[in-house]
Amino acid sequence: MRKILDAILADELDAIGSLDVPESYRGVTVHADEVAMFEGQATKDKDPRKSLHVDEVPTPELGHGEALVAVMASAINYNTVWTSIFEPLPTFAFLKKYGGRHDQPFHVVGSDLAGVVLRTGPGVNSWKPGDRVVAHCLDVQLEHSDGHSDTMLDPEQRIWGFETNYGGLAEIALVKANQLMPMPNHLTWEEAASPGLVNSTAYRQLVSTNGANMKQGDTVLIWGASGGLGSYATQFALNGGATPVCVVSSPEKAEICRKMGAELIIDRSAEGYKFWKDEHEQDVREWKRLGAKIRELTGGDDPDIVFEHPGRETFGASVYVARKGGTIVTCASTSGFMHQYDNRYLWMHLKRIIGSHFANYREAWEANRLVAKGKIHPTLSKVYSLEDTGQAAHDVHRNAHQGKVGVLALAPEAGLGVRDHDLRAAHLTEINRFRGV
Numbered sequence: 001m002r003k004i005l006d007a008i009l010a011d012e013l014d015a016i017g018s019l020d021v022p023e024s025y026r027g028v029t030v031h032a033d034e035v036a037m038f039e040g041q042a043t044k045d046k047d048p049r050k051s052l053h054v055d056e057v058p059t060p061e062l063g064h065g066e067a068l069v070a071v072m073a074s075a076i077n078y079n080t081v082w083t084s085i086f087e088p089l090p091t092f093a094f095l096k097k098y099g100g101r102h103d104q105p106f107h108v109v110g111s112d113l114a115g116v117v118l119r120t121g122p123g124v125n126s127w128k129p130g131d132r133v134v135a136h137c138l139d140v141q142l143e144h145s146d147g148h149s150d151t152m153l154d155p156e157q158r159i160w161g162f163e164t165n166y167g168g169l170a171e172i173a174l175v176k177a178n179q180l181m182p183m184p185n186h187l188t189w190e191e192a193a194s195p196g197l198v199n200s201t202a203y204r205q206l207v208s209t210n211g212a213n214m215k216q217g218d219t220v221l222i223w224g225a226s227g228g229l230g231s232y233a234t235q236f237a238l239n240g241g242a243t244p245v246c247v248v249s250s251p252e253k254a255e256i257c258r259k260m261g262a263e264l265i266i267d268r269s270a271e272g273y274k275f276w277k278d279e280h281e282q283d284v285r286e287w288k289r290l291g292a293k294i295r296e297l298t299g300g301d302d303p304d305i306v307f308e309h310p311g312r313e314t315f316g317a318s319v320y321v322a323r324k325g326g327t328i329v330t331c332a333s334t335s336g337f338m339h340q341y342d343n344r345y346l347w348m349h350l351k352r353i354i355g356s357h358f359a360n361y362r363e364a365w366e367a368n369r370l371v372a373k374g375k376i377h378p379t380l381s382k383v384y385s386l387e388d389t390g391q392a393a394h395d396v397h398r399n400a401h402q403g404k405v406g407v408l409a410l411a412p413e414a415g416l417g418v419r420d421h422d423l424r425a426a427h428l429t430e431i432n433r434f435r436g437v
């Protein structure tokens with residue numbers, strides 16, 4: 001591993017293909033014999049620092065159409081939080097179903113990476129050892145007809161590092177070669193590793209015709225606008241000529257949104273919204289109070305699109321405040337997946353709910369290209385070492401982070417890997433906007 005790292009740090013990438021791939025490597029894992037460790041605890045009390053380990057794991061055999069990548073940096077996604085608290089179900093069920101190399105008593109987690117291709121398997125022509133890459137997290141088989149117009153519809157579609165083993169929070173990762181995309185040259189390893197999953201997801205959810213198909217002039221209500229997904233949705237809305245209405249939960253987060261260029265911001269903590277009267281009943285007056293606040297900010301416009309992911313807590317309000325004919329597009333349920341909304345406001349006002357999940361290769365590629373062109377920027381706030389991944393996931397679980405939280409894998413320090421210094425200099429303020437906030 002040392003020789004590989006030295007070659008990468010010296011930017012002597014032509015040598016990579018001739019260096020031996022180690023038989024094992026360090027990766028962040030959960031253990032199958034620990035899935036019951038949090039039984040009886042409330043979700044918020046389950047602590048990723050207890051369940052995430054750093055283990056030496058055997059390097060998996062390389063299959064047809066696959067690549068092994070030396071991971072310089074990765075990032076925390078909420079799916080790793082879910083994995084680490086074994087909710088809504090232990091990910092070992094996915095690994096068992098996938099079978100073969102993936103079905104192990106350990107699960108190497110992580111769904112983002114920036115690094116260098118070490119080896120490619122048979123049938124891979126587009127990538128070679130030494131290529132600097134990022135990886136999107138769609139692992140797809142495409143043996144069935146269903147996925148051939150949109151790969152997300154393939155019945156054998158999986159999220160790499162969540163529903164597959166050998167993920168990105170590790171020194172080496174196993175990916176399908178069609179997960180690979182060029183690393184943006186103006187970014188460091190940890191910056192390049194941070195947008196992938198959320199940027200691609202937000203792109204499909206908000207911009208793509210498979211999602212809300214946002215157009216210029218649209219008003220877009222964005223929950224968690226300075227979080228992982230939201231920090232990219234806000235950028236897409238601003239870039240695309242839409243008006244984001246950013247919902248956040250602190251003055252610091254409101255300030256970040258303002259600095260991104262958003263003008264209409266709601267601090268949900270300051271407003272004190274309480275959409276649920278109790279566990280069973282929602283409060284329509286609170287939905288209305290949110291809607292009135294949005295109208296006050298927009299000068300009377302209701303949202304054409306609501307960018308949803310908090311789920312149970314907010315979904316009723318989201319359906320209510322969307323404009324007549326508007327779209328509620330959802331990709332998650334952080335606060336609970338059994339939603340409740342008043343269907344009269346949906347059908348009588350001709351609204352639509354769209355389900356969206358990650359992105360196909362084309363969508364991920366387009367989202368990554370925007371990063372590479374300096375039109376969308378990483379929202380990296382903090383960087384941890386591989387050993388401290390548990391703490392990094394704990395921060396995200398407690399909602400104590402901003403934007404994205406990065407993890408260094410092989411990279412010995414932050415700040416390495418930049419090739420295009422001119423493009424970086426042109427966007428340095430935006431690239432650093434979330435740092436240390």
Ligand SMILES: C/C=C/C(=O)SCCNC(=O)CCNC(=O)[C@H](O)C(C)(C)COP(=O)(O)OP(=O)(O)OC[C@H]1O[C@@H](n2cnc3c(N)ncnc32)[C@H](O)[C@@H]1OP(=O)(O)O
Nearest residue numbers: 077078079082087088089111137159197201331332357358
């Ligand atoms: C990129 C990042 C993303 C994120 O962060 S997303 C957030 C994290 N992800 C999650 O929280 C999702 C985790 N996944 C899950 O919770 C579960 O994964 C699902 C609820 C999505 C699916 O549940 P399951 O039980 O795994 O699959 P089933 O499709 O319900 O299949 C179970 C059995 O039910 C049968 N079945 C499915 N649909 C029907 C139907 N319409 N009518 C009758 N039967 C049906 C199947 O065939 C199968 O059967 P058989 O057990 O015999 O194989």
Ligand SMILES: NC(=O)C1=CN([C@@H]2O[C@H](COP(=O)(O)OP(=O)(O)OC[C@H]3O[C@@H](n4cnc5c(N)ncnc54)[C@H](OP(=O)(O)O)[C@@H]3O)[C@@H](O)[C@H]2O)C=CC1
Nearest residue numbers: 078201224227228229248249310313331332334335357358
């Ligand atoms: N299906 C898919 O493809 C994907 C799904 N996801 C899922 O989306 C969800 C969010 O992911 P991500 O954006 O990365 O996570 P983050 O934690 O980075 O951001 C989510 C933001 O949502 C806001 N939020 C959290 N809880 C609530 C609540 N109860 N009410 C209102 N706002 C809330 C918070 O912002 P604030 O406190 O400022 O309001 C928080 O910053 C997760 O459940 C994740 O698993 C993520 C990516 C892809």
